[in-house]
Amino acid sequence: MATEKHFKYVVLGGGVSGGYAAREFVKQGAQPGELAIISKEAVAPYERPALSKAYLFPQNPARLPGFHVCVGSGGERLLPEWYSEKGIELILNTEIVKADLASKTLTSAAGATFTYEILLIATGSSVIKLSDFGTQGADSNNILYLREVDDADKLYAAIQAKKGGKAVVVGGGYIGLELSAVLKMNNLDVTMVFPEPWCMPRLFTAEIAAFYESYYTNKGVKIVKGTVAVGFDADANGDVTAVKLKDGSVL
Template identity: 55%
Template sequence: MGRDFVYVILGGGVAAGYAALEFTKKGVSNGELCIISDELVAPYERPALSKGFLLPQAPARLPGFHTCVGANEERLCWNDGPGLLFSIKYTSGIELILGTRVISADTRRKRLLTATGETISYKFLIIATGARVLKLEEIGINGSNAENVCYLRDLADATKLVNIMRMYTGGHAIVIGGGYIGMECAASLVMNKINVTMVFPGSYCSKHF
């Protein structure tokens, strides 16, 4: 059993969402395009996870930061079915295959195999999975699954961090990393009344633009 599409976008982040928007601008027909993501929500702006999502007052929440919200000064149209309408102007439906992990790709036959055994065929594949989080064990430290160890890569990670901040107001946190995400997480922790120590290999923090 399987499904067939002309275009398949693999990934559920910023790149996937805006790639799909470009397809809608070109007039892609219903059923031609799908987005496959192992998350349970449509593509969203991941930078919001280290910014508005962590705020103690009026925090950002979905659907307010799905990708393409307000793109071209237009309002995002959203429904609860399989189609995601990116804007009023671009009204082509895009099939969302959510909560689905792709475990292998046969580029010769142009087929993807999911963890549930389903095959998804395509003519054109766009891989927009982005990076993955670096676990502690990969730098020689045990404890990745400890309750008080948090990562920040997806919505589930951010939700866990918010819950922990609420539980440990006045506590102390160690932020590993002095780059873009590390600095923004540190600022959010302080705003949530958490004392912060930052640990990073360089002699100064570096926020890349």
């Protein structure tokens, strides 16, 4: 049977919140051995926003350990050694599949168990995939998502493999705008598609959005508004070749 580990505090999730929480636990006097951070990712907590920006730059792209937390707030960069120096157990590559709150026990996919006195759940969100909705052809190759460093590595590799090629960005929020910009910096032919009447409607007025959209258009990004992707065509290798839109057009 796998050994059970006990901690006073467990942070479930090794993202931005988990990393900043670790810094605060230390500031508040948490003792060595009291705190564990459990993450399914393979790396110590990092500043996730870098993934849609400098990580994909054509020249001198950002790489870890350059953007571990807490550099996003101008704080100290917490390298993996920092956690061990502070007596914090950083448990990586570990996905928790069961949480029994009554017995204060967490169980990993590999069957390891962890008990705690206080649990902080900081798992963040997961990507919504078009395949989750059964969108036709959504499991074709080169349909990529961005949430974790692994996703960014796949996207970076695709950019290198498709130099001068065409990219379609589905979504016109922060990540859609940032990826459209960085794909353009990599000299791809970029089209951004989103269902709203203008980009980032929850944050931008029509006037602010018009400014950004004209800025992007002047940089060569094509913008298609008011429609969504409903299907994808692929070639014999399973690589995506076309994006079918609800308005009947095909990119």
